[in-house]
Amino acid sequence: MSHPKTPHVVDARYLEPPEPFVQTMEMLDRLAVGEKMLLLLFREPHPLYKVLRQNGHAYESELLPDGTFEILITR
Amino acid sequence: MQALLSFENAPPFAAPLRFFITAPLLAALAGLTLAWEGGDLLLSRWHPGLLAVTHLLTVGFMLMVMLGALIQILPVVAGANLHQPLRLARGLHPLLLLGTLLLAAGLLLGKTGWLQLAVVLLLMAGAWFIKAALQALWRVPLTSPTIAGLKLALPALALTLLLGSGLALALAGGWSWPLARLTDLHAGWALGAWSAVLLAAVAYVVVPMFQLTPGYPARAGWLFPLSMCVVLLFWSLAEALGLTTVGWLVRQLAAGLGLAFAVQTLYLQGQRRRARPDAIYRFWQAGLLCAVFALLLMLTVNALPDAFSWPGWAVLIGVLLLPGAFVAFISGMLYKIVPFLAWMHLQNAGQGRLAAPSMGKLLPERDATLQSRAYLVAVLLLLLAVIFPEWLARPAGLAFAAAMLWLAWNLLSALRRYQAHQQRLEVLPEE
Numbered sequence: 001m002s003h004p005k006t007p008h009v010v011d012a013r014y015l016e017p018p019e020p021f022v023q024t025m026e027m028l029d030r031l032a033v034g035e036k037m038l039l040l041l042f043r044e045p046h047p048l049y050k051v052l053r054q055n056g057h058a059y060e061s062e063l064l065p066d067g068t069f070e071i072l073i074t075r
Numbered sequence: 076m077q078a079l080l081s082f083e084n085a086p087p088f089a090a091p092l093r094f095f096i097t098a099p100l101l102a103a104l105a106g107l108t109l110a111w112e113g114g115d116l117l118l119s120r121w122h123p124g125l126l127a128v129t130h131l132l133t134v135g136f137m138l139m140v141m142l143g144a145l146i147q148i149l150p151v152v153a154g155a156n157l158h159q160p161l162r163l164a165r166g167l168h169p170l171l172l173l174g175t176l177l178l179a180a181g182l183l184l185g186k187t188g189w190l191q192l193a194v195v196l197l198l199m200a201g202a203w204f205i206k207a208a209l210q211a212l213w214r215v216p217l218t219s220p221t222i223a224g225l226k227l228a229l230p231a232l233a234l235t236l237l238l239g240s241g242l243a244l245a246l247a248g249g250w251s252w253p254l255a256r257l258t259d260l261h262a263g264w265a266l267g268a269w270s271a272v273l274l275a276a277v278a279y280v281v282v283p284m285f286q287l288t289p290g291y292p293a294r295a296g297w298l299f300p301l302s303m304c305v306v307l308l309f310w311s312l313a314e315a316l317g318l319t320t321v322g323w324l325v326r327q328l329a330a331g332l333g334l335a336f337a338v339q340t341l342y343l344q345g346q347r348r349r350a351r352p353d354a355i356y357r358f359w360q361a362g363l364l365c366a367v368f369a370l371l372l373m374l375t376v377n378a379l380p381d382a383f384s385w386p387g388w389a390v391l392i393g394v395l396l397l398p399g400a401f402v403a404f405i406s407g408m409l410y411k412i413v414p415f416l417a418w419m420h421l422q423n424a425g426q427g428r429l430a431a432p433s434m435g436k437l438l439p440e441r442d443a444t445l446q447s448r449a450y451l452v453a454v455l456l457l458l459l460a461v462i463f464p465e466w467l468a469r470p471a472g473l474a475f476a477a478a479m480l481w482l483a484w485n486l487l488s489a490l491r492r493y494q495a496h497q498q499r500l501e502v503l504p505e506e
Contacts, residue, residue: 014287014348042283042290044219046154061218067283067290069219 005072008037013068021048024073028057031075039071086146088420090164092490094143095409097168099483101135101175102402106453106476108183114464120389121255127183132397133265134197135175136479140405141273142167142204144412152280153222155211163207170200178243187247194240201236205229220296224276227300231268231307238264259326260314266396267329268307272300274404275336285355285411288343295339303332327377334370337363354443358407361451365399391461398475399454406450406482413486414438417493421500428503432496438489446485450478 003009010027012020020041027037039045044061052059058074105128109116116124146164149155157163174196181189212226238261245252275296283290306328313322341363344356352360369392376383376392414434421431456471 013283013290016287017284043152043280044154044221046151049154063219063293065293067279067292067296 003038005070006036006038008035009040010037011040013040013042020045021051024048025051028073028075033075035075037073037075039073041069041071042067044069045071086160086164088416088493090161091143091147091416092413092486093164093168094139094146094171095413096483096486096490097172098136098139098143098405099479099486101131101139101172102398103476103479103483104179105131105135106472106474106479108179109460109472110469110476111472112183112468114460114466114468117387117390117461117464117468119386120393123182123185125390125393127179129393129397130182131175131179132402134171134178137270137397137401137405139171139175140409141270142171142200144408145204145208147412147416148277149208149211149225152277153212153215153225155208155215155225157207157211163203167200167204170196170203174200181243181247190243190247194243198236198240201232205233219279220291220293220300221276221279223297224272224279224300227304228269228273228276231264231272231304234307234311235261235264235269256314260311263310263326263329264307266401267333268304270401271333271336272303274401275299277408278340281408281411282340282343282359286344286359287348289346291339291343295335299332299336303329306332323377327374330370330373330377334367334374337366337370341367353440354410354447355407357444357447358403358410358450361447361454362400362403362407365395365403365454369395369400387461391458394454394457394461398457403450403454406447409482409486410438410443413489417489421493421496424497424500429496429500432492437492438485442485442488446478446481449474449481453478 061071112124177189177193310325414437453474460467460471
């Protein structure tokens with residue numbers, strides 16, 4: 001799945017926890033430093049945000065009209 | 076699930092669990108009070124026994140679980156870290172427990188001193204929690220409707236407690252307050268602006284996550300908590316200024332907003348991708364249907380007061396909203412939260428030496444299903460008891476008490492399995 005913001009997308013909107021977390025961390029591992037990935041979820045993943053901050057990854061989130069949070073993460 | 080509840084600084088299992096196990100016991104006490112007092116209690120919403128039962132459910136069950144759960148999940152749904160959560164839990168729990176018992180007994184038996192002491196204890200508990208939660212949420216940016224809902228719900232809880240305290244003191248002191256109208260306003264803040272807004276804020280996260288539904292549309296998500304609180308503010312102003320027509324209109328608006336949220340959640344549940352219904356789904360379906368009936372009835376009774384002059388209508392709405400809707404929402408959540416917390420703590424304690432039993436083993440789905448059936452029978456009996464109080468009030472009270480004791484038993488069984496596994500871990504050699 002691709003997206004205008006980045007080709008690296010995890011669509012976790014219908015996945016049960018902890019799958020969204022696991023798949024995001026796996027994709028981050030595969031990216032080169034400076035590359036971006038997008039996580040799609042119907043909630044803001046605050047525990048993931050904490051891990052991202054601890055590992056020095058920048059992120060920004062945007063809430064779309066259908067209730068999807070697009071979280072753009074930089075490796 | 077892990078993402079919802081686990082966090083490095085999550086309080087130990089004992090912190091929220093004391094709230095979760097006490098709450099159904101107090102709800103059972105509500106059922107037993109009805110069984111003891113009998114049918115008279117259901118004849119009018121102003122019966123002292125019914126006021127006692129109502130507060131055993133709202134403060135003893137609902138507020139007890141809500142505060143215990145918020146201590147656990149605020150960091151996770153809002154990124155807001157409470158200061159010393161275990162200390163907060165240890166302090167709040169006895170204040171709430173004793174406050175609830177004194178409030179219920181004071182209302183039932185007309186003991187003014189007990190009512191006054193209950194006010195002091197419940198205000199202390201409320202002030203302590205609200206201060207801690209506001210401190211945690213203060214600097215959290217407004218990035219989601221959930222955070223907006225949580226921030227709005229806290230002042231609504233403060234107003235609920237202040238109005239309730241005023242009413243209890245007015246009752247105890249024989250003050251000449253317009254008790255009926257202020258009680259409606261107290262209930263409006265309690266159920267509309269505190270409970271429903273908090274429920275929505277949490278539902279925005281847990282309904283898509285637990286039931287694999289689509290998300291709540293963003294616009295509705297932002298609008299519901301804000302408009303409910305604005306409506307309650309207008310209701311309060313209308314009461315203060317004696318504007319009866321405006322007061323009537325905003326009460327209808329509050330019911331309409333609640334109805335819109337309930338219908339939207341039912342619609343989302345209809346689009347869920349989880350094939351097999353589980354306990355939380357069944358409890359929420361039942362609760363949402365009860366809420367829809369209650370709010371439609373409320374709109375109709377308010378619109379046509381002369382045609383609906385029977386005092387039982389108000390009692391029926393109360394039964395649909397409290398034991399029907401809110402007890403169901405909370406029971407469903409408890410069946411998700413308690414086995415998960417037990418699993419998470421055992422998994423952390425095991426450190427890979429011994430895998431934790433699955434959530435399904437810690438609290439089997441079959442136990443939750445059987446208890447949910449007993450609960451549904453009890454709610455049905457309670458509804459019929461409003462129509463036939465002399466015959467059915469006592470059996471309905473007993474059935475509800477049994478269903479709530481069963482809920483407590485199921486939660487305690489999860490705790491026993493948790494402790495048994497913990498003992499096995501203790502005798503394992505350290506790695």
